[in-house]
């Protein structure tokens with residue numbers, strides 16, 4: 001039997017459906033999302049939880065004329081399927097397939113792109129203000145999760161929206177979860193709103209009484225509304241949204257299509273800003289995702305019937321080794337405290353939390369605050385370690401400079417997911433941090449070639465009197481033996497792995513192993529090639545660099561990072577200032593946003609595989625008359 005979904009190529013196709021047909025559509029969407037993500041992995045939990053909201057929004061609004069803005073975009077799988085991408089949905093997050101987030105080039109229904117949390121309200125307010133200034137009449141609605149509402153940016157937007165009183169609808173998709181259970185006073189406040197039946201009944205009763213007071217038209221009507229507002233505020237306990245100038249509808253059961261549609265219809269007509277507080281369940285309709293919302297936030301492939309997530313047998317990840325190392329250190333050093341911005345599972349700081357609950361802080365999706373909070377802790381003699389993905393540290397740039405580094409405070413940034421990240425794609429690549437951190441005074445930056453060196457660097461970072469960033473990549477380590485006790489790395493010292501007279505390849509991070517592969521190939525072709533494991537981006541090991549300049553005829557740097565301003569640039573700056581005339585080649589990632597897909601695919605594409613590097617380097621050396629030794 002044909003499914004209803006097969007008949008839907010655009011929201012127009014279901015706007016005449018009955019509520020029971022919409023409910024059937026919701027079931028079919030659930031089946032497709034579960035069936036696909038079981039193969040591809042992806043953001044299943046949030047997407048299952050937002051299905052009814054998405055159906056209702058497209059049902060009530062005339063999209064894409066009216067503008068729907070999603071926060072992050074990870075919850076919008078149903079939106080993708082309903083807006084003409086059902087047949088491509090199978091390829092979500094796969095190479096050349098649909099993005100796991102929204103993309104303006106994918107569809108006119110994707111009016112806003114994101115990946116980072118908390119941007120939707122600012123973007124939507126921009127659309128709404130532009131509408132008014134250009135005398136257009138489209139509606140604007142934004143969907144934001146309770147987790148994303150812990151981001152400062154979201155409040156900056158609410159502040160302006162309440163002030164401008166612009167016509168716009170904000171749907172708060174409250175499932176009480178961020179990736180982990182949501183934290184913070186505001187999260188607790190939302191829970192109180194949700195679970196205070198007394199308040200709700202009182203509110204409904206009072207509103208009913210006030211609504212029954214007749215008001216006349218024109219100016220009198222406005223005066224009457226004003227009196228109602230004043231009475232409303234006088235009798236009811238304050239609701240933060242109303243206090244900020246919003247019309248508040250809620251809490252609404254976000255899975256009750258009939259209800260959500262009728263609330264949305266009212267909200268759409270309201271002349272100012274509206275908040276609809278919708279209660280949803282993460283993973284709704286798929287038992288394992290309902291029961292294990294953290295694991296099913298963004299799992300890899302899983303077995304549908306059992307809900308078993310398919311795990312490859314891999315070495316411990318860098319994040320695991322990091323967290324275990326930090327626990328070891330913290331056991332000996334009571335001043336060590338750990339901070340995450342809503343990523344206890346991703347950073348593996350949940351392990352630290354289980355050992356030292358009082359010295360662990362999940363601050364919500366609040367990277368800016370996390371950095372400054374760390375600075376505050378450090379001024380009072382603690383040793384804060386902020387574990388944060390490279391991409392999310394971007395959010396805290398001013399705080400890194402102004403609050404941490406300017407005061408030269410000994411905060412440790414454990415910069416996770418440094419490098420390409422795979423399925424999350426362009427918004428999540430950790431390939432800019434060396435550029436944006438390298439120029440900040442006082443900050444030292446290091447990256448080990450494997451998890452063993454990372455561990456040693458973490459140990460030593462604890463003794464630095466200034467801020468330090470230790471970078472490490474996503475995924476499994478190389479199963480190297482983890483020394484215990486660790487053998488300290490001389491701070492600022494690179495590691496010579498081979499010396500060579502024709503070329504020295506200076507690698508940073510795991511790219512050092514790639515450098516060794518390239519060396520192998522070049523050695524077979526009779527070139528004499530050295531490999532230097534830089535370890536430190538800042539300070540550079542100038543003595544080792546001088547040695548390389550002295551003994552090699554050419555230098556190549558190698559990094560899994562944007563070349564622009566990255567590690568190679570640091571070497572180039574140094575070399576230029578030496579006045580040394582030396583052939584130098586910088587290998588890394590080009591000046592483009594890199595989409596989702598396997599890391600190796602992109603390393604091949606940008607000619608950073610061992611073979612491609614070998615071919616390029618051999619031609620380069622020949623071009624400079626550096627020929628094989630017989």
Ligand SMILES: Cc1ncc(C[n+]2csc(CCOP(=O)(O)OP(=O)(O)O)c2C)c(N)n1
Nearest residue numbers: 046115116117145146147148177178179342
């Ligand atoms: C700035 C930033 N920090 C961290 C993340 C990682 N992240 C992705 S989804 C998510 C939780 C979002 O929770 P919520 O907004 O409530 O949406 P839900 O997944 O519950 O629907 C987090 C922390 C991010 N995307 N952006």
